[in-house]
Amino acid sequence: MPNRFSGHSLTCFRGERFVFEALEFHVESGEALVLTGPNGSGKSSLIRIMAGLLAAVDGRLEWNGDPVAATPEDHSARLHYVGYQDAIKPVMTVRENLAFWAGLRGGVGKVPEALETVGLGAIADMPAQFLSSGQRRRLSLARIVASVAELWLLDEPTVGLDRHAVGILEGLVERHRAGGGMAVLATHQPIALGGTERGLDISGFAARRQIFDDVEARR
């Protein structure tokens, strides 16, 4: 039976203003959801809410109909989050950086393979401070290859990537979906996922209210 990850009437309040409200989404095993919307429409915030890093002021996330908030550890164990920050330590080598994050999830054995996949195999022993921004991005993406997680939450994964690397990413997402995984991507650049991905333009949920109109929403 396919798994289903969904969000209902999500409202995000950041920096003294409402970003979006009453947002609904759902994604099932084998699906990809591409979030679009102008800068500041809340794509990154939505991805962080999906990851449980940020709390929505209203609404709930559900996994197969059960509230995610009841079992936060289970939720973080089944997801990979790639944010706009790379979490790369400049004094460690490329391999050590990946081995650390993979080791947390028991994926040390797959480190060489993951580095080959994203095309960093040749510079695995180089200190990460010499990586270009595109290579840093590739290293972040290697994290999601090195250990298995069902739900991929990728925030602007294509920024800084060359066309070849975008192709690698598309292949990874395709393989992940074929294996029953699901992916949520926030992106500005066109990304080819076989045409079977669903889009969600979150500017359609832009908040109309500017302030809290009732105490309930504050909870």
Add this chain to the structure above:
Amino acid sequence: MIRIMRHLVARDLRLALRQGSDAAMVIAFFVITVTLFPLGVGPEPNVLARIAAGVVWVTALLATMLSLDRLFQADYDDGSTDLLVLAPIPLELAVLAKVVAHWMLTGLPLIVTAPVLAALMNMPGPGYPVLIGSMLLATPTLSLIGSVGAALALGARRGGILISLLVLPLYIPVLIFAVGGVDAAISGLTPRPHLLLLGAILAAALPLAPWAAAAALRHSLR
């Protein structure tokens, strides 16, 4: 769980050693500051012996504090904190692992250096075992309490100063009982109650501090 904690400690130690180390800075600060006292107070042996325990301990507190602002800041700046929160280990234990690494990098070198500096300050003989004992019991507490301040100050401008304001008042009991224990031993009394109280503070901080620091870390991501 233990394996993941060891993994985290090993990473922090490796990072610190590669970066040419806060530990060396902490020790340099400790040594230089203590040597200022004979210069400032005058080389009168009795006066120095009288203030030796206090000077060594106050300076140890300040040295520990100097190293605190790096405890979570680097991870916070590069997004590692996000991934630690999502790691398959309770954030409290991840914080504890970072505190253990911090203690190995600052607490242990302080313990090793303190007797040498106490000798420089002409501390009487009976004080040394108690000085080392109190350091062993209390430096982990300093790292633990400090982690709460470091986590709370994340994202603040001039976080270093904020940490001092938050943490130094909480260090006062540690200072009082540690110095009191050494002074008791020097004047021929038993240091036992002082050391027991230091142990009690450590026993309380061990579960409470990681819990509070983890809550502050989670809050900093919001």
